Amino acid sequence: MEHSEIKKHIAAFTEKIKKENLPQVVVDSFLYYYHKVINGERGIIFDKDIECVRENEITYSNDLSGYSDTGRKALKNTVRILLNGGLGTSMGLSKAKSLIGVRGEKTFLDIIIQQSEKNNIRLAFMNSFGTDKDTVKAMQKMNLPVFPITFLQHKYPKVLRDGFGPAVCPNNKEIEWNPPGHGDIYAALQTSGMLDKLLSEGITYAFISNSDNLGATVDEAILGYFAQNNFPFLMEVSDRTPSDLKGGHIARHINGNLILREVAQCFESELGAFRDVSCYSFFNTNNIWINLIYLKELIKEKGFVYLPLILNPKTLDPRDDNSPKVYQIETAMGSAISLFDGATAVRVPRSRFYPVKKCSELLAVRSDCYLVADEKLIINPARKLMEIRIHLDPKYYSKIDQFNDRFKEGVPSLIECESLSIIGDVYFEKDVKIAGNVTIKNTGNNPAVITKNSIINKDLTF
Template identity: 30%
Template sequence: MTSFATDDVIRQMAEALSTRRCPIKTFPQLISLRVTPDGELFEDGAGALSCHAPGHGDLTFALRRSGILKDFRDRGGRVLMMSNVDNLTATLDPAVIGAHLESGAALTAEMAPKEPGDQGGAPARVDGKPQIVESFRFPKDFDQERIPVFNTNTFVLDAEAIDADFPLTWFAVNKTVDDKPAVQFERLVGELTAFLEPAFLRVERHGPDARFQPIKIPEDLHKELPGIVKALEARGSL
């Protein structure tokens, strides 16, 4: 899934790498407009409207709109995997796919052990139903450290189950654009666990079986590169 800012470059790269045996298809996510804290359309320093990509919660909506999901299902496809582009060790793994199929769940979410400073969604029960709850949605008096794992944003998805519209929540996110406060609305893919039957799979974040080593800034790549190479070599990806 691409954004309006990256679609052209990624599509061209995908077309160059695509083969008959391993075709690569891309599809753009949706586009939204930022607003001011008062609810008016936000204008950037040049007086233009300010576009933004409204979060990875677009996945199922954009995938269906593109026609790729229908084509995949029509060809007999059953299972899809999603991961963040910056998580370089979240590779396609037969063991993970097998665990998903054996669970019988519509969605499997990978969970990694927490380390100091980690923040993010975590598995919890809401009205008795297990699902991913984002950190900002927990009650303020709840000690999130009681949950030893958190969401890596890597999922295995049943193609038939996600071929539907889901009433995902739009979350307001405060931003600063051109030194001015702005608000954008985003959806989060982890909320699919509130509407589908989920399974949660604990994965490693270090060593040859590592599946969570995200790269947020260039310095992270330099720091994590030896571990990433070790993990990818161990599974034959390098």
């Protein structure tokens, strides 16, 4: 690319960001990553530069019960931060995903609020420009005795893949921007003044997780382990299976530090190595513990928490595959593990990781496979099977309104179901029970209906 063209694009991006009244740190950080992009960097982490992390290198949370008393004492110095920037566009949403009904009438937000009230712990939400208004409005209706802290995630302009200029959509300016990934939390804490505010109030420890993961409550034993050992950073990891291959795995860099590698940071020719669960056997749950004093020191030293680049190829309009092709510059919160000397990881059970990224996962969480006990989502003790596997035909179930319409009388009982696959257009009446391994297929042009009180324990074709 010609130098004059680069200068023109940089000026356009700078003006665009400043017009949104975003802080200078957003200009500086965006241009830092943008220069990497135009110089051909794609954030790749090569397999030759990392090594496996073995089971005996990771502490298991089941062995930390002796730290619980320390953790209980540290609760008063702890904040729970929810990453609440997701609009759930993959589920056809245009509002905060945390406002979806997940258990009866209760939303993710309702349950999170109740969890924190039970633990008597400070609560904060990092919202995006798209989720802040709806989330705050929903919380105001709750008449909470202590209103949670809220602060805004920044945003980056989308970059055209053809020519690397700013993406433009005059009819919908909002889609010209993308959230810069949850790695933005460090800058957002800094520029919002929230980091200094929390530290001034004696808050030293932050537990950060996704708002769509109801398994991620504040664990007193892990908090105690984190606090007593004065770790700067701790990542919760869990055993990786073939179904977790899209998520990031941890490894050890040849320099000795732990590192997070996402699939977007891997060449296609090395995907086989990326998928090797015998070597890279732990995935990042995105449950992260941060010592805010260490974070403040890192920012003071570096000026900004510069995380490894993730370059995400998308279309300008996420709902239109024919719209211009763009890059979204993003970073991952967990990749900060490589920046903190002494950062560590703890192996946690799968029960701390129940994310809802698509409607198939929402079906599982709404079903009787799970219960809410002590305001925590848990596997129903009556379920004797492994984690359920669900596939829903994306043509009919990928969007939340489609999903709700087909299960408007209630989701079926799945407590005895090992796997469920629905192909074609199928509606469910109330009190349906599905057991075993079942495929329901509708090959016709009209919707099929599973009538009330049906018990399905074998494949069904309409």
